[in-house]
Amino acid sequence: MSESVGGVSTPEGPTAGDGPTRDTERVERAAEETARDSGGALALLQTTAGRSLGLVVALILLCAVGMITAGDRFASYDNMMTILRLAATIGVVSIGMTFVITGGGIDLSVGAILALSSVWCTTLSTQTMAEDTHWSVMVVVALLVGAGCGLINGLLIAYGGVVPFIATLAMLASARGLAEIISNRRTQIVHVQAFKDSFNSEIFGIPLIVVIFVLVAAIGWVLLNRTTFGRRTLAVGGNPEAARLAGIHVKRHTVLLYVLLGLCCGIAALMLVSRTTTGSSTHGTLYELDAIAAVVIGGTLLSGGRGTIVGTVFGVLIFTTLTNVFTLNNRSISEQSLLKGLIIVAAVLLQQRLASRKGNT
Amino acid sequence: MSLLPIKKKLGTGLVAGLAVLALAACTSNDPKSNSDNLAGGTTAAAQGSNDAAGDKIVIGFSAPAADHGWMGSITESTKKAAAAYPDVELHVAEGTNDVNLQISQVETFINDKVDAIVLLPFDGAAMTPVALKAMDAGIPVINVDREFDDPNAARVTVLGDNYGMGVSAGTYVCQQLGDKPDAVVAEIAGIDSLPLTQDRSQGFKDALGTCGLNVDNRVAADFTVQGGETAAANLLQAAPHIDALWNHDDDQGVGVLAAIENAGRDEFFMVGGAGSANAMRSIQAGDSVLQATVIYPSTQGADGIKLARLLVQQKALSDLVEVEVPRLVQLYAPVVTKDNVDQYIDTAFES
Numbered sequence: 106m107s108e109s110v111g112g113v114s115t116p117e118g119p120t121a122g123d124g125p126t127r128d129t130e131r132v133e134r135a136a137e138e139t140a141r142d143s144g145g146a147l148a149l150l151q152t153t154a155g156r157s158l159g160l161v162v163a164l165i166l167l168c169a170v171g172m173i174t175a176g177d178r179f180a181s182y183d184n185m186m187t188i189l190r191l192a193a194t195i196g197v198v199s200i201g202m203t204f205v206i207t208g209g210g211i212d213l214s215v216g217a218i219l220a221l222s223s224v225w226c227t228t229l230s231t232q233t234m235a236e237d238t239h240w241s242v243m244v245v246v247a248l249l250v251g252a253g254c255g256l257i258n259g260l261l262i263a264y265g266g267v268v269p270f271i272a273t274l275a276m277l278a279s280a281r282g283l284a285e286i287i288s289n290r291r292t293q294i295v296h297v298q299a300f301k302d303s304f305n306s307e308i309f310g311i312p313l314i315v316v317i318f319v320l321v322a323a324i325g326w327v328l329l330n331r332t333t334f335g336r337r338t339l340a341v342g343g344n345p346e347a348a349r350l351a352g353i354h355v356k357r358h359t360v361l362l363y364v365l366l367g368l369c370c371g372i373a374a375l376m377l378v379s380r381t382t383t384g385s386s387t388h389g390t391l392y393e394l395d396a397i398a399a400v401v402i403g404g405t406l407l408s409g410g411r412g413t414i415v416g417t418v419f420g421v422l423i424f425t426t427l428t429n430v431f432t433l434n435n436r437s438i439s440e441q442s443l444l445k446g447l448i449i450v451a452a453v454l455l456q457q458r459l460a461s462r463k464g465n466t
Numbered sequence: 467m468s469l470l471p472i473k474k475k476l477g478t479g480l481v482a483g484l485a486v487l488a489l490a491a492c493t494s495n496d497p498k499s500n501s502d503n504l505a506g507g508t509t510a511a512a513q514g515s516n517d518a519a520g521d522k523i524v525i526g527f528s529a530p531a532a533d534h535g536w537m538g539s540i541t542e543s544t545k546k547a548a549a550a551y552p553d554v555e556l557h558v559a560e561g562t563n564d565v566n567l568q569i570s571q572v573e574t575f576i577n578d579k580v581d582a583i584v585l586l587p588f589d590g591a592a593m594t595p596v597a598l599k600a601m602d603a604g605i606p607v608i609n610v611d612r613e614f615d616d617p618n619a620a621r622v623t624v625l626g627d628n629y630g631m632g633v634s635a636g637t638y639v640c641q642q643l644g645d646k647p648d649a650v651v652a653e654i655a656g657i658d659s660l661p662l663t664q665d666r667s668q669g670f671k672d673a674l675g676t677c678g679l680n681v682d683n684r685v686a687a688d689f690t691v692q693g694g695e696t697a698a699a700n701l702l703q704a705a706p707h708i709d710a711l712w713n714h715d716d717d718q719g720v721g722v723l724a725a726i727e728n729a730g731r732d733e734f735f736m737v738g739g740a741g742s743a744n745a746m747r748s749i750q751a752g753d754s755v756l757q758a759t760v761i762y763p764s765t766q767g768a769d770g771i772k773l774a775r776l777l778v779q780q781k782a783l784s785d786l787v788e789v790e791v792p793r794l795v796q797l798y799a800p801v802v803t804k805d806n807v808d809q810y811i812d813t814a815f816e817s
Contacts, residue, residue: 178577178578181577183577184577187570187573187574187577188570190569191567191569191570194566195566289659290657290659290660292589292592381565381566381569381589381591381592382592382594383589383591383592385565385592388565389564390563391563391564392564425570428570432557432570432571432574433574435556435557435558437558437561438531438559438560438562439561
């Protein structure tokens with residue numbers, strides 16, 4: 106299992122002039138990572154589970170607050186599904202975002218891509234085609250639009266040399282602009298009954314969009330933790346130069362990461378279209394910030410090189426549960442935003458302390 | 467040393483946990499907010515028998531983010547209206563322009579089995595499925611301002627009158643300019659692609675037509691102060707002489723008035739729209755070209771609460787013969803001038 110993907114051992118940070126202590130640390134961490142790969146129970150606790158432990162505690166505390174303040178209204182099955190349905194859309198986007206951030210990038214255009222996908226798959230012509238043939242036409246269109254936008258982002262960043270912040274900022278503006286042009290700023294209503302029925306169905310009492318969220322999370326976890334693609338992502342994000350020297354196609358890999366995120370946006374768009382039975386250029390406003398926040402409090406390093414799908418899922422669940430507890434207790438959204446900000450700052454401050462202490466020890 | 471990381475990781479949990487505890491500290495219920503303006507925050511109407519306390523009811527209310535003076539006032543006046551009734555407990559889930567989140571807020575109301583839901587959707591069509599779900603669950607939905615695309619999704623709909631706003635503004639302009647058939651009339655619209663803007667402009671045009679006037683210059687802004695300033699500056703440049711000007715929205719009107727001031731123009735009179743408090747103060751003082759404004763009530767949510775209460779407590783609108791609360795309430799768009807401004811200024815919104 107301990108293959109020589111060198112980048113994994115240098116997950117975070119500056120390359121030159123760290124001194125020997127830093128190197129020792131790296132070797133240790135590399136060993137840690139390797140041990141995790143081979144499934145050592147203790148090592149596992151020290152890494153993945155350890156990292157997520159804080160989040161689990163936070164979520165449990167949050168649930169406890171929900172139970173105390175709202176009792177059965179919080180703990181009911183219906184309410185759990187309400188939380189999960191809310192989490193599903195932003196969750197799928199956040200999982201894609203985890204890959205891009207782990208790979209050293211950032212994507213500000215996810216909300217706009219989601220809007221464009223939702224509009225494109227609900228245009229009159231798409232719906233007519235879907236009614237004539239099969240509702241899955243809408244699914245294909247949404248996924249293609251999402252992946253296509255991701256491809257443009259990726260190409261601009263990897264081969265055009267545009268920094269991710271600017272490239273995706275441009276996509277943010279133009280994708281939403283195009284969505285407005287296509288929809289003429291009107292809300293497009295879905296008439297394809299088969300599409301609505303399929304997406305709003307339940308599997309063993311669990312709404313389909315929640316099932317999709319769980320599937321995407323599971324696939325994302327396997328992809329990041331159990332495949333070469335995942336290890337390459339860590340390597341590219343941790344130290345692109347080392348990754349290149351190790352023989353990884355850094356540029357091609359970067360493009361793939363953005364396509365993957367675009368695809369996730371397409372999936373999220375379908376979820377939102379089915380939930381609202383509309384496509385609109387206003388869908389997904391500010392989702393980029395929600396997704397980045399969830400990824401960051403989950404423990405993925407914003408500078409790249411370390412990522413955790415489990416952490417991201419917890420990050421999303423913490424924010425959506427927070428929203429739910431606030432709604433149940435009739436508290437204002439302003440207080441909630443304030444607390445959300447505090448949680449983000451606390452999580453990032455801890456992360457930074459973690460990183461700098463590692464540098465010193 | 468190898469244990470250090472896990473300690474730090476636990477630290478993350480600790481801080482997050484503290485944040486959660488902080489949340490717990492602020493989830494107790496406030497005492498009823500001070501209710502110095504108890505008459506629903508809306509009218510000074512005499513307390514009728516319908517206001518007598520009935521069964522205790524819970525109403526859920528959800529509205530978009532208050533990113534505009536008018537919208538801010540919607541939530542504020544709704545809360546005031548509910549606070550005026552000791553038998554109404556209001557659950558407010560305000561402030562989101564994310565339909566996904568607004569849907570989940572309404573789902574929470576459904577789970578809670580509230581007695582009624584007053585809903586001003588961010589997007590009427592997008593909120594229709596969840597409103598239908600609420601109606602199916604036996605919870606009456608009162609749809610405010612932005613209509614659902616399925617009439618079955620609401621028991622009562624409270625709407626403003628955009629076309630009527632245009633008619634009121636046009637009629638007022640006709641009254642002022644009726645004897646001058648070649649007078650120059652200008653119009654500054656809101657966001658042009660919105661149906662509500664098109665309705666307002668159509669009403670204005672139709673009303674002007676009845677006295678042989680037409681819109682000579684028309685520009686569109688975007689409901690913001692900045693947009694109003696830009697649009698008005700362009701308009702004033704294009705039209706060297708104007709007799710009357712209608713501006714669709716008093717929030718953007720702040721910018722329009724600034725542009726007029728900058729250009730030093732005062733040969734015309736201006737009519738506003740929506741009815742903000744500072745527009746009304748300006749009309750009251752008579753210190754600018756703004757002579758009148760047309761109201762688009764920001765108290766629709768408050769009316770929604772009152773109707774929801776009647777509905778659940780099985781009362782009727784006592785001045786009507788009907789036994790049941792009506793299906794649709796469309797509000798009138800009155801013209802506010804110096805003569806009647808005192809009547810309206812208390813319910814105007816601060817932009």
